[in-house]
Amino acid sequence: MRPVEKGKAPVCKFIKYQDAERELEERLGAYCSYCELPIKHVPEVEHIEAKAAGGAPADWDNLLLSCKYCNTRKGTQVGGGEKEQYLWPDVDDTFHPYTYQDGIPQINEEFLCKQDEKYCECARNLFRLVKLDHVPSSREKDRRFMLRNEAYNNAINSREGWLKIKDENDKKSYLELMICLAQNTGFFSTWVEVFKNDPVVKNALIEGFPGTRRSVF
Numbered sequence: 117m118r119p120v121e122k123g124k125a126p127v128c129k130f131i132k133y134q135d136a137e138r139e140l141e142e143r144l145g146a147y148c149s150y151c152e153l154p155i156k157h158v159p160e161v162e163h164i165e166a167k168a169a170g171g172a173p174a175d176w177d178n179l180l181l182s183c184k185y186c187n188t189r190k191g192t193q194v195g196g197g198e199k200e201q202y203l204w205p206d207v208d209d210t211f212h213p214y215t216y217q218d219g220i221p222q223i224n225e226e227f228l229c230k231q232d233e234k235y236c237e238c239a240r241n242l243f244r245l246v247k248l249d250h251v252p253s254s255r256e257k258d259r260r261f262m263l264r265n266e267a268y269n270n271a272i273n274s275r276e277g278w279l280k281i282k283d284e285n286d287k288k289s290y291l292e293l294m295i296c297l298a299q300n301t302g303f304f305s306t307w308v309e310v311f312k313n314d315p316v317v318k319n320a321l322i323e324g325f326p327g328t329r330r331s332v333f
């Protein structure tokens with residue numbers, strides 16, 4: 117899950133939480149903060165602590181962007197004052213506790229066994245909260261699995277092409293195209309997983325997705 121840098125709260129306070137959408141999108145890109153799905157329509161402003169369960173309705177620290185699938189799954193499960201039971205992409209390292217091998221989100225047990233108990237519990241809670249690895253039945257409208265799979269295939273095909281190019285100028289052009297493709301298909305962590313042993317592409321991905329918190333990598 118992409119760790120993000122929201123930055124300081126904007127100077128003007130939001131009267132309605134919907135007013136934060138533009139600012140969040142400019143800083144973080146139009147991606148779901150949880151599943152990393154690219155949001156082609158207007159993203160939903162998500163309350164970390166649900167406003168219907170006592171969360172601050174228009175407080176910058178309580179807002180992220182979300183797709184409707186994650187927003188619906190999360191629902192009102194996190195109430196006011198319950199934030200501490202989970203990791204959050206705008207404050208914690210939410211990249212390393214999960215892996216995306218073969219494009220499928222999983223708990224990174226190898227990483228978690230070296231972390232303290234509280235962090236592990238919070239990482240597992242967040243994973244469950246949005247059902248990151250959910251495989252939908254044919255009747256369900258949850259498109260996260262299908263679109264993640266598409267992004268994964270794009271990343272694998274791109275890597276095949278990338279490895280064949282030897283000329284430095286051609287490499288530069290191909291890299292630019294590849295980053296555009298990644299931005300369009302979304303699912304940052306899936307792309308980074310495919311290119312985890314290639315620092316040039318990995319860094320270009322980190323730079324290419326706005327608001328990615330670089331200090332985590």
Ligand SMILES: [Zn+2]
Nearest residue numbers: 148151183186
């Ligand atoms: Zn989502």
